[in-house]
Amino acid sequence: MYNTLNATSFPFANIGEVEKICNELLKVDNLYSVMVSDNQLQDKKSVAWIDSIITNNMGCLTREVTYEEHPVSLMPILKVQDNTQRYVWEHNRGIQGTILDNLHEVFFYINGTANGENELYKQIIYPLKINESLDYHAIIDFCFNSKNPYLTRIYLIGSLFTYPSYSILLNELHQLHIQLVITVTDVDYLHYMQAYTDLAMQEDIIVQVMIKNVNDIEELLINHDKVDVHYYFLVASEAEYEYVLDTTKKDDNKLDYQIIPIVKDNLDFFRNLVYLDEKELTETPLTKRDIFVRQSINLNDFGRLTVLPDGRVYSNVNHPSLGTIKNLPIDIVYKEFTKGQSWFNVRKQKPCSDCIYQWLCPSPSNIELAIGKPNLCLMKE
Numbered sequence: 405m406y407n408t409l410n411a412t413s414f415p416f417a418n419i420g421e422v423e424k425i426c427n428e429l430l431k432v433d434n435l436y437s438v439m440v441s442d443n444q445l446q447d448k449k450s451v452a453w454i455d456s457i458i459t460n461n462m463g464c465l466t467r468e469v470t471y472e473e474h475p476v477s478l479m480p481i482l483k484v485q486d487n488t489q490r491y492v493w494e495h496n497r498g499i500q501g502t503i504l505d506n507l508h509e510v511f512f513y514i515n516g517t518a519n520g521e522n523e524l525y526k527q528i529i530y531p532l533k534i535n536e537s538l539d540y541h542a543i544i545d546f547c548f549n550s551k552n553p554y555l556t557r558i559y560l561i562g563s564l565f566t567y568p569s570y571s572i573l574l575n576e577l578h579q580l581h582i583q584l585v586i587t588v589t590d591v592d593y594l595h596y597m598q599a600y601t602d603l604a605m606q607e608d609i610i611v612q613v614m615i616k617n618v619n620d621i622e623e624l625l626i627n628h629d630k631v632d633v634h635y636y637f638l639v640a641s642e643a644e645y646e647y648v649l650d651t652t653k654k655d656d657n658k659l660d661y662q663i664i665p666i667v668k669d670n671l672d673f674f675r676n677l678v679y680l681d682e683k684e685l686t687e688t689p690l691t692k693r694d695i696f697v698r699q700s701i702n703l704n705d706f707g708r709l710t711v712l713p714d715g716r717v718y719s720n721v722n723h724p725s726l727g728t729i730k731n732l733p734i735d736i737v738y739k740e741f742t743k744g745q746s747w748f749n750v751r752k753q754k755p756c757s758d759c760i761y762q763w764l765c766p767s768p769s770n771i772e773l774a775i776g777k778p779n780l781c782l783m784k785e
């Protein structure tokens with residue numbers, strides 16, 4: 405039982421009469437309010453369970469006569485499944501509808517760089533080390549065809565200043581009035597530092613630096629108080645993690661950074677620093693809506709498409725491609741809604757499907773795929 409008002413919880417055995425009451429409580433039409441029979445009130449386990457609910461301020465027990473109309477609480481229901489049926493209905497009749505509004509961010513791997521990596525992109529956004537690049541006309545067309553009121557960000561990942569048509573591409577994308585995010589390796593950033601910092605001065609551009617060589621932090625941050633750049637420190641060990649913390653702590657100026665753990669033959673590091681334990685899961689405040697969203701969509705993938713330098717388009721780069729950059733984004737989004745494996749990938753598989761924290765846990769992520777384990781927790785190892 406989890407109370408979204410104060411993030412408190414208690415476990416119980418869902419069996420016998422308690423299970424019968426729970427099954428009724430979970431019916432949407434009952435609005436979290438059910439009749440408890442005299443027999444159930446004779447059952448010691450049901451009474452103890454109801455007492456725990458009352459003691460934890462999670463509900464109340466009243467005599468039917470006390471209220472003319474009994475108290476109810478709305479169960480938040482996300483409309484995603486209803487929407488999918490509507491989209492199929494519209495698609496079969498050739499109606500464009502609003503399905504494209506579900507596309508919120510597009511990630512273009514515009515080219516490769518000598519400092520890239522060909523595995524990391526399956527875990528996090530990280531430039532590739534390949535020679536292929538996307539045609540800028542194709543990027544521009546895909547972006548213009550993706551435009552909808554909820555498309556908020558376009559990412560350009562790679563080595564922007566070695567991309568031959570970068571200035572045309574930026575000029576064209578500016579016409580969309582959507583935030584552009586330029587993602588670059590630490591080495592490429594240092595090489596073209598002035599050009600990247602000039603870009604970061606523009607209001608609709610964010611520059612993200614992915615820092616794999618954490619020992620270069622001091623050189624990277626030399627000017628950071630004068631530039632508006634976001635830093636992502638990729639750490640693969642506790643030593644790297646501590647080093648980043650120590651170095652950033654020394655810095656008096658406010659630094660915009662995040663530490664991102666990456667998988668690299670380092671399961672112990674993940675066990676110690678990343679895996680969730682019971683305390684973290686039960687003490688992280690979540691609203692009712694947060695919990696129901698976790699039951700319906702994958703918060704890491706929903707609304708996102710990625711285009712690799714060979715032109716293939718993915719809802720998650722770990723799953724098969726949904727088409728190419730030559731396809732219309734609306735057709736790709738429809739395919740993801742009806743046949744995809746990512747946007748609706750929620751914790752329905754074992755061991756999570758048997759776990760009481762199933763819907764308190766964050767959505768499945770690429771880190772789990774990289775580790776080859778369906779859960780990042782200490783509860784079920």
Ligand code: SF4
Binds near residue numbers: 761
């Ligand atoms: S088994 Fe799955 S649902 Fe349960 S705590 Fe671990 S990751 Fe979360």
